[in-house]
Amino acid sequence: MPLLGVVFYFSKSPRYIPIEIIQAKVVSLFILTVILPILLYYLLKTIGVVKTINLETTKERIYPLILNGIVLLIVLQRILTPTQAIELYFFFVGILISNMACLLLAIIKFKASIHMIAVSGALMFFIALSIHFSININGTLALMCIIMGGVATSRLHLKAHTYKELIMGVFIGAFPQLILVNYWL
Template structure:
């Protein structure tokens, strides 16, 4: 979802951002949010800290969520500074807040749907971009709502989460993005 948010921003923003800057940001985000987590997952699996990619128990979620917090913090410090692209900085700050919240919930043995956190946070960011730049993205928002519903349905169908865990995930994803909108809208 971080990469999707970045690509959505670059495709919808009317601001001029030089192509080399966009490519550098995209490359950095791909490395830090896709490739590095995959490699770290295999490391965690090798040392028996996680059983599967599904992270079914709250105990299994602790280390991956902590590592994700460090990765997002690294992105905020080195890749997306507030002086460059403020909207993306606050989007990733919202991701960090959601991840920290999910980590705290896991410490207290409360499971929230990470899928719903990511998808709903991205949806809130997209809505904010549409409002900020006064652009019509109703089709994109409608599609995202359908995808959000499909994700929730699949999580229930697979019995990976309960209704409460899905609602908690939506709340955890939307709230930081909504709160941080006031800093850049």
């Protein structure tokens, strides 16, 4: 979802940004937010910290969330500075806050839906971008709502989460993005 948010931002932003910079940012974010987490998962699985990709227990979620927080800090320090694209910077700050909230809940033995955190955070960012740039993206917003419903339905169908965990995931994903809009909108 972070990569989707970045690609969406660059496709809808009316600002002129050289294509080389866009490509460099997208490639580096792909490496840090897709490739590196996959490699870290296999490392954690090899050393026995996690059993499956599903991270079924709250105990299994702690180390992946800590490592994800570190990756997000690297992204904020090295790739997305507030001087280049303030919207993306605060999008990732919101993702970091959501990640830390999910980590805190995992520590106190509550398993919020990380899938719902990601989808609701991206949806809130898209809504804020449509307001900020005064663009009509109703189709995209409708599609994101359908995706959000599909994700929630699948998590319930697989019995991976309860209604409370899904609602908490939506809140944890959307609320930081909503609060941080005040800093860039």
